[in-house]
Amino acid sequence: MYFPYFIAYMAVGFAVSLGVFFWALNRGQFKDQERARYLPLEQRASAPAAKLTRKGRIETVGLFALACCGLAASATAIVFALTQAR
Amino acid sequence: MSPAEESTAHGNQTAKAFTLTSAMWFAFATTFGMIAAGYLVAPDFMANVEYIHFGRVRPMHVNAVLFGFVTPGLIAAAFYYIPRLLRTRLYSERLGVFSAVFWNISVAAGMAGVALGYSQGREYAELPWLVDIMIVISFGLVIVNFLMTIRRRTEPILYVSIWYAAAAVVLTACTYLLGNVVWKPDTGALAGIPDAILLWFYGHNVFGLLLSPMALAVAYYVLPIATRSPLYSHTLSLIGFWSLIIVYTHIGTHHLLQVPVPTWLKTISIVDSVAMVIPVMVFLINIWYTVKGKLGDVHADIGAKFIFTGTIYYFFVNIQGSMMALPDVQRITHFNNWVVGHAHMGVLGFAGVTALGGLYFILPRITGRPLHSRFLADFQYWLVLIGITGFSIVLTIVGLIQGQAWYNGETLYRTLPGLQPYFITRLSLGLLIMVGAYTGLYNVARSLYFNRGAAA
Known part of the structure; x- marks a missing residue:
């Protein structure tokens, strides 16, 4: 028991x-949830925002392609399992 | 001098110690993993060396990853951001450094114990009894430092990262004690089904109530700073925190749907597993809206780049996890390499990558100098990313082959020749991750102790 x-x-x-x-x-x-949003940003010097470089863009595409491979593998397996497991 | 500047002036010794701990055990853990993967390709591989045969080196790999690499990496970041978010100094740097040293002794003792054959033989809970006690004490030391720093805060509002980090260490100390059945030192286990339930309560909570919340805490801290954007919604983040605490605790039994566990417990585990979509999507919507339109900033900071990638893996692994808890899906995906792939996506793809991001984010800040080599960090990023994505695909395929074969009543040995190419591919991908780990160790060590870069 x-x-x-x-x-x-x-x-x-x-x-x-x-x-x-x-x-x-x-x-x-x-x-005071509005102030809480800014807590990590306080006490920091501001700097100009970085622009997405060509290399960064290529990396983004590469990352997206890898992510799609993973998602496709997962989706295929789940669909396959749901259609076969009977 | 602000508390943050004062903390930097006092050396951030605790964060540095845990940073080095994480980088070092990442290298060791991947080495153990490579040896284990070698046995799957060639079963006689080093079979005469009893200390590292498969049955010992596999738990060494798993425990070194969990308690040597990922947890200390996330704790290192926590020792950096907790004083800053609370506008105070860390309660005790001396206690922090002691906890890091004791932590390393505990993990090393665990590795030595398992290598010598003193394993308790329960998955994720193999470490010997004495080491279990040492691990709990290690968590206790960290808890004292966290909670006393929270007590001495000058900022009244607890940012969501504080909630996650504090809850993670407190809950894990309790879960670890219970899950390892420390009141039975001779076996470290109950008997029969209750032990299985308790084991998976513990095993899944190591991921869900330790690695996940600690990693989410790092993401919630780093990404707003890296993109110079306030968090999209702090209220939403707190809803995510409380729903995770309620939902995650009892999903471990979804590992036991095929065994005679009480149906009500299985039902709770399945319902809660599917309900995990709520805290997961709450986090992802919140953090992706925070960085929306700021991908340039994410790429500009190597730490943020790692962490953003970790959020993508968090999406995959949790959608998988929710679906895998469904009995129909589990008939194909359970008890095979699909689960191994899922575990690697969660522990390395999400939590491990986020821990690495945390390390690279805090390194320039705790040393006051730029990272030793941004190139090496980028190199490690791609090695780890290609390695883990390849792992996900290869292990998923192997799992499906095994699952279908078993489901159709095929004999095990007849599937093995067909699996070998996948295991060879897995070994190669593991090599990428291991090289990435050693590259990271070199970069971290140089950044900490032999950095000739100009002081910031």
Whole structure:
């Protein structure tokens, strides 16, 4: 009989998560979200934005091609599995 | 002097120590992986050397990647961004350096233990009992430093990266203790089905509640800075965080759909696996909108380039993961190399590549000098990217061949000759990744300790 241990663990985890969530709620962690967006950017000197170079463009195309290969392999396998696994 | 400048002045020793740790174990881990891949091509390959036969070198590879390379790499970045986001100094650099040293001793002890045959024989939880305790202590030291820094913050709002990083280390310390059944030092395991459930609760959470949140935290910090854009939506990022915490915890049982696990637990694992689409798409929409129209900036920063690539792999691996939890799909994809491909996409393609991006992003900032060689970092990027993409394709094909053969009742040995070309290709691709790892180690070591570049 092991279910009670798992259920107890899940319940404790859920309770602790709720506790932290309400702590955050009461401490105003969900307020001022507009300022929070800028937190990583503060205290940094601004510099001109970089333009996409020719090399960068080639890399982007290469990356996109590799990504398409991966996506095609995954999609093929999933379609194949769904049509064959009966 | 601002806290950030003060921190730089104090040397960022902890971030440096974890950076070197990650680069070093990446090289070792890929070497172990190459040896393991060699056995799949030629089973007699080094078979007389008992310390590195397949049954030992494979768990050495897996654990070195998880706890030697990826986690320390992501922690290195966390030790950089946590004080800066909280506008304070790190609680204790001395404790941080000690934790890095202790971390290395723990991982090295684990490798030695497994090499000598002291394995607990449970996938992802092979490390001997004493090392389990040392790993938990290592996490404990990091937790103290993280939480005490949060306590001493001057910035009241916790940016989403702080939430992810803090949750990851705290949850993993608990998950590691439970998953490795540390209260049973002699076996490190329960008996029967409960052990399988607990093992996969732990095994999947190492990825979902350690590597994923730590990697997302790095992406949320680095990409806005690299593209000079505020985060698209901080509210959305918090929705992603809380949904990940709720959904990810109980999906491990989707590894056990073919075994007599209670149906309610299987149902929870499948529903939660599919529901993972929510936190994943929330993150991706948020981060891709943040960098929208700024690809030039992403390319200009080698760290951001690695991390952006990691987000693409995050998309693939999670869509795969959600689909693989469906019983119909799993009949073909489970118990074969498809899962090995999936694991490599997740741990290297997403979390590992993001860790490398984090290292390259912080290196110039923690040393105050430019990277030793941007060319070598780019070279490593392409070696790793071609290697992991090739892995994904080759292992997916091998998995489908094996899955179909098994599904149709084919005898195992009859499939093996047809698989060998794929395993040779895999070995070659692994060589690219290993060369990339050693290139990275050289670049990181030179950047840290023998850098003659002008101070920034």
